[in-house]
Each structure stands twice: as structure tokens, then as C-alpha cells.
Amino acid sequence: MEYLFRAENISKAYTGHKALTDVSIQVPAGGIFGLLGPNGAGKTTLIRIINQIIAPDEGFLFYGNEKLKPGHVHRIGYLPEERGLYKKMKVGEQAMYLAQLKGVPAHKSKKLLREWFEKFDLMPWWNKKVEELSKGMAQKVQFIITVLHKPDLLIFDEPFSGFDPINVNLLKQEILKLRDEGATIIFSTHNMGSVEELCDHIALINKSEKILDGNVRDIKKEFSTNIYQLELANLKQPIEQLLDRRFELIRSTAHNGMMTARVKIAAGTDSNELLQKVIPLANVISFMELTPSMNDIFIKTVTGKYPQESSEYEVSESANDYLAE
Secondary structure (H helix, E strand, O other): OOEEEEEEEEEEEEOOEEEEEEEEEEEEOOOEEEEEOOOOOOHHHHHHHHOOOOOOOEEEEEEOOEEOOHHHHHHEEEEOOOOOOOOOOEHHHHHHHHHHHOOOOHHHHHHHHHHHHHHOOOHHHOOOEHHHOOHHHHHHHHHHHHHOOOOOEEEEEOOOOOOOHHHHHHHHHHHHHHHHOOOEEEEEEOOHHHHHHHOOEEEEEEOOEEEEEEEHHHHHHHOOOOEEEEEEEOOOOOHHHHOOOOEEEEEEEEEOOEEEEEEEEOOOOOHHHHHHHHHHHOEEEEEEEOOOOHHHHHHHHHHOOOHHHOOOOOOOOOHHHOOOO
16 A cells, blocks of 8 residues: 555653644544544644644654655645634735735636635635634635645645534535645544545554544444344344344334344354344344444443443433434
């Protein structure tokens, strides 16, 4: 696998605070890499090190096959969580200025910016001052400026902060389009809801340390619970009588002639064997594996158990509330 960026054994400490402890990541070229963890975990510190805003105390950084150097900054687009626009400047004027700083000629930058502004419904604000923009509008402008020069590596730190659901979806589509056009993306967030939708690979950071990394599909497979949910109609005998020691009935509920059952399958047992047990004696309306979300996996990795295993957690009657995505 080709990696566009690598960080090896990065550590960073401030007075009385360890921000990063021996963190290594490998970012595959042409994909979206999720840098995940709670606020204060060390994600933004690592991003600032990658952008050469601050230097690590220990460790090495590589861009492609060479050590990261100042010249690489022009090949990186960085959208920080903090807003960084000059409030008294006009929006279009500032966008033009920043685009030219990134090496886009004036005649080209104006054309590209107008295309992006039209797409993001920002043209009415071209001649207004930045201080008149909402938080979401300012974030749109910064997003445009970040991607305008088509850098090889894009780094988005909490890119959906300040956006309503419609604009979050708009930004997600643009991020996926950038990936499809060949960009490599590092996507940093504490909100894991978008991770499975966007990311190919992830690294989980907690309290300055990397606690998990890898391909998203492989991680979800590794953390599989082997729990399946069945919705059955016309069940001819109690489901407990259908199952043998390979199958553990976790819970079952009946409503209006329908049975919903959650069954854990023993390791080495194929899920089809459960269906073979049930099909002769019921109509199978639905059958699905209840896989843990990335948020559940994070909690499991940190605490040793899924949130649903807590004695204080009340399991909903809804199938989607039990280890479901």
C-alpha cells in the first residue's frame, strides 16, 4: 500500500501536560483517514505538527518517501477548527488574496472562486465584510480557500462545526468528490457519527496515545459481536426450543403476532445455520447482524466493555438501539 504521509513515534509535551505519546500513523494515498478521539486527546496537536506550525519533541514525519520539510506545506491544505479570516476585509477580496498566497494566479483564482461561491450560495456575500458572515458561512469560505489550489493532502479539523444538517451533507459530498479526484484527506473529529460514512482508515487517540488504528471494515469485523436480530412471523413454537448450545438467546419480544429476537452465535458457527434452524418453523421477515458503531468500539477499547453492557444502560425495544449503526 502506498502512503502519502507517515508519522513515526511522535511525542509532544507542554508544561505539566503530555499532548502526544509515541503516536504513529500511516495515511494511505487517495483515501480518507479519520483521526478520532475526544476533545483534548491530542488530535489538533498532531495536525499542527503535520502542518509544521509546531515541532514534535520526538519522532519523525514523512511526506511520500522523503522527510517532511518546509516546502511540503504548499502541497497541504489545512482547514483549522478555529476561524482565521480578517473580519474587516470584504469576503471576495480576502478569498482572492488568500488564493494568490497559495499560488493561484489572480485571473484563475477569481474564476474558480466564483464557481465555488455559486455552489455554496455565497455570491451575495462577495462584497460584504467577513464580520457579517455567520459561523457556517465563514467556515464555507475557509473550506473553499483550503481546497482551491488542489493540494495533494487535505486536513480538515472538525470541518462540520457550525453547520446545519443540509450544509453538513453538502460538505460531505464535496469531501468525497475531492477524494474521488485523487486527494488524500485527514479528517479529524470527536464526533464519530460521520466516520463510517466517510473514512477508509482510522486512528483512535485517547489521552495523548493511539489506542487503535486500521481499515474501518477490518476493525468492525474484528469487533464483531456475532449478535443477530431476527423478525419472525407465524412462529410455530417458542424460539427457545428451536435453539441449541451454539445459539444464545439474548432477548425476545412479541407484538401483534411478530417476534423480535436477538441471538448470539458461537464462534465458528455460520449465521446460515441459525436461519436453517428457524426457517422451517417461522416466516423470516428480516435477518441482520447487529454490528457495533465506531463510538461503541471506542468505548469498548477504552473501558473494556460496550455501553450496552453497563448495568445502568436500559436496552430499548427498538432493534436499532442495540449495537446498531
